[in-house]
Amino acid sequence: MRRFDGQTVVDHVSLQIAPGQVTCLLGPSGCGKSTTLRMIAGVDMQDEGTIHVDGKLVCDTVFRVPPERRSIGLMFQDFALFPHLSVGENVSFGLKGGRSEKRATVERLLDRVGLRHYIDHYPHHLSGGEQQRVALARALAPQPKIMLMDEPFSGLDNRLRDGIRDETLDLLKEEGAAVLLVTHEPEEAMRMADEIALMRDGRIVQQGAPYNIYNAPADRDAVAFFSDVN
Ligand code: ADP
Ligand code: MG
Numbered sequence: 001m002r003r004f005d006g007q008t009v010v011d012h013v014s015l016q017i018a019p020g021q022v023t024c025l026l027g028p029s030g031c032g033k034s035t036t037l038r039m040i041a042g043v044d045m046q047d048e049g050t051i052h053v054d055g056k057l058v059c060d061t062v063f064r065v066p067p068e069r070r071s072i073g074l075m076f077q078d079f080a081l082f083p084h085l086s087v088g089e090n091v092s093f094g095l096k097g098g099r100s101e102k103r104a105t106v107e108r109l110l111d112r113v114g115l116r117h118y119i120d121h122y123p124h125h126l127s128g129g130e131q132q133r134v135a136l137a138r139a140l141a142p143q144p145k146i147m148l149m150d151e152p153f154s155g156l157d158n159r160l161r162d163g164i165r166d167e168t169l170d171l172l173k174e175e176g177a178a179v180l181l182v183t184h185e186p187e188e189a190m191r192m193a194d195e196i197a198l199m200r201d202g203r204i205v206q207q208g209a210p211y212n213i214y215n216a217p218a219d220r221d222a223v224a225f226f227s228d229v230n
Contacts, residue, residue, distance in 0.1 A: 001048040002035050010035050010046075011202040017146065017178040022169065024189035024210075025182045027199030028225065033182040036199075037148050040180070041074055042067035054145045068094075073144035073177065075152045081123040081131055081138070088119040091138045109137035112171060129160040136168055140175050147177040153188065165192060186226050190214060198222060 002010040010032040017023040025033050038044035040051055042059065051059040053072065058065040081090045091106045110116040113133040115126075123131055132152070139147060152168075153161050169192055172179050183189055189196050190210050198206040198213060206218040217223045 001046055002032075002039060002044070003047050009202050010039070013049075013199075013202075013204055015180075015197055015204070015207075017180050019145070019178045020173060020176050021194040022172065022179040022181055022192050023195045023197060024193035025180060025197050025199055026186060026189040026193075027184065029184050031199045032202040033184075033199055034150055037150050037180065037182055040146070041072055041148055042070050071142075071145040073139035073142065073147045075135055075139050075147070075149045077151045077153075077155045081134055083123055086120050086122055087115065087126070087134050090123065090134060091141050093138065095141055105141055106137075109141055110134075112174075113137050113167070128156060129164055132156065132164055133167070136171065140171070140177070143175070144177055147172060147179045149179065149181045151183055152181075154183075154185075186214075198225075 001008065001012065013032075013036055015023065015025070015036075025036060027033055035044065039046045039059075042065065045064060046059070046061070048061060050057060053070055057063065058070050081087075082093065085093065087110070088106050091109060092102045095102045095105060097105075106119070107116060110119055113136060115130060115133055115137075118126060118130070118134075123134070126134065135152075153165055156164060165188070181189075181192060193210050196206075196208065196210050196213050197204045198218070200221060206213055206222060213222075214226055217226055
């Protein structure tokens, strides 16, 4: 639970996300999706409730594991790579281990996103879609147990988006992280999710397989929300 200025913006949210699966937190703008994600990441702190990662408590109201020790990868719409570091340095940033071990990880992931030839280039040489793929490689490099993605595709133009979404999904599944993807677009959730948690006014109003939610929305608001999916 999270309050801002006496207003409860996230309330009784209970979510379990499984390794190798994509769970979509779907809901209209302002319903509390990003706030939920920030609490899981540890960059914001809940007022009530607990968070566990891989079976271990990372946060309650008095105890708090810092974000960098939660085994969590982050990707946001504004995925800003470090402009003064090369693509390879961006991916290896913050990685632990020896030089050759780090190099191997960087090369493997850049290979996987098809951008190994850009390893010594700087981000401004790359297109938006390519930067996005580097950001994905960077987020996956430390092998996070959980990947948190906050509308990572909304800055991309339509032409690119489908391809990058599919590639991202394949790579995430291969790497086996539990993925929590935030989106306000029903169509994106239908395409990417194994499980959808539908959020409204700070609460989860329905949760289940995309097909089930689409076919049997919980209430009229949910029907209206889904009505623009084809
Ligand atoms: P979403 O990501 O679903 O669009 P947010 O989690 O960003 O929603 O915001 C949920 C609500 O909490 C909104 O009403 C927003 O204005 C409010 N909110 C978010 N962050 C803060 C903050 N740091 N201070 C005050 N209010 C906030
Ligand atoms: Mg948001």
